[in-house]
Amino acid sequence: MDRLTNTVRPYAWGSTTAIPEFLGVEPTGEPQAEVWMGAHPGAPSRLDRGAGVTTLSEVVAADPEGELGAATVAKFGPQLPFLLKLLAAGAPLSLQVHPDREQARAGFADEEARGVPVDAAHRNYKDANHKPEMICALTPFTGLCGFRPPLEAAELLAGLEVDSLKPYVDLLHAHPEDAALREVLTAVLTADRDEMAATVHEAAAAAERLGGPYAPYAPLAHHYPGDPGVIAAMLLNHVRLQPGEAMFLGAGVPHAYLDGLGVELMATSDNVLRCGLTPKHVDVPELLKVVRFEPGDPHVLRPEGDGEEVYEAPIDEFRLSRYVLAPGGAPVVVPAGAPQILLCTAGAPRAGELTLAPGESVFVPAAEKVELSGTGTIFRATVVL
Structure with a gap:
């Protein structure tokens, strides 16, 4: 299990105060829109396993089955299939839609065949994947x-x-x-x-x-x-x-x-x-x-379940749930079997030996079980196998 260092994305629509207040740091005066947690090549999380700082994308690429598990690699390929974020909207985001998987594959192949540069302003399809998403409110x-x-x-x-x-x-x-x-x-x-x-x-x-x-x-x-x-x-x-x-x-x-x-x-x-x-x-x-x-x-x-509260969604690439750990409550064991990112949003709970503050996150390889204890709220992002 690795504590993650994550990148803040300063998009113009971001709030100047919401993420700094949540993290307990001083605002920079600039918009802070998103904090990315995952292996997306645009801003992969960083971690240190004792041989120096590396990125989560490099860790996964070096040993996909060891990090993600054989079942995840067989179903989704040798990459982490989800991206977890903190998102702080201080101004409206663009009105948008996302394609389904078939539309994305066809659109991407067409633009590739026509030689449209992937970074062109008029390019529609950056990759061949669909982009379902879920947002869970931390504030109104x-x-x-x-x-x-x-x-x-x-x-x-x-x-x-x-x-x-x-x-x-x-x-x-x-x-x-x-x-x-x-x-x-x-x-x-x-x-x-x-x-x-x-x-x-x-x-x-x-x-x-x-x-x-x-x-x-x-x-x-x-x-x-x-x-x-x-x-x-x-x-x-x-x-x-x-x-x-x-x-x-x-x-x-x-x-x-x-x-x-x-x-x-x-x-x-x-x-x-x-x-x-x-x-x-x-x-x-x-x-x-x-x-x-x-x-x-x-x-x-609304989350359903006792202990692990799950936000049900008709998708396999990601699964969102949360644990609300009450004072004096018994530790909770998060099962192994799939890769997961755990994000603290309240209190000072412990994931294994690591104490987390709001906004801090850890990556847990597929083979590892994690015991959650203390007081606070932890969101869990993983896949459906």
Whole structure:
């Protein structure tokens, strides 16, 4: 078992205070968006096994079966299939979707065949993997997830009383629902940019004046003035998570994180197709191939189980759970058999002989059992075999 040293990612949307406060360090004054825990080549965790500091990606590459276990390598290949993060949104992230595995493989192969550089700004597929993810709130957390029922979206847009939105309101009354949502999102993203910018400005002013259910949308226009994603966001469910609650984001589900601190767990991939709320490339035709136009209420997850509390998700590349260790409680044994990363989020619990503070994490190779003791909360990221 190895204590990890992890990289802070300073993306512009990050909070300047949430991660420093959580870690108990002084803010730098710069945004701190994510802390990465894993073997992703973009920022692999570092560890020291007595022969000097190395990266977790190098450790896994040197002995995949010894670190991950034979069953994990047989199912997912010789790499850690998940990435664990602390995520602190101080401003809205881009409105985005992720492809399923088949779409990712096809899209990646196509762009490779066409010679699109992997670091090109207009590249859609960085790898051939899908990117399901889960966010679990550590503080009150807000986001957008999945489409509202079209009639509900129509009522929201109509309430703004903006003339240029009326055609979208009419379209949302059409049937079937998936076709109505597709037509409206397509129209929003392909509208004349100047005309859409004027619509966004007028809609944001109305949202600020009306408040209530419109309150989340005026700030979007403040961060991304004139962006079509402000109108697209009104087609989606606005979700509020309380600490300990989570939501799972599968392939094709449009979503964005707006505000808050959470634990995020995802399959190891960089495949993102953006819908808006971003200055980055938006490939509308490719996006429309990936989006699933399925309205419905987002499913808020709460942990289930006694001892190990599991956040159930329909995915094998990762499994998220937590242990809440009460004062005077008996030690808990975390079973072996698969690679895992343990992250402390509260208190000063012990993992084996290591005492952890909030934000500290350890990597546990597949063959090792771990005893958890003391008082605090530990999140566990592993795989499903």
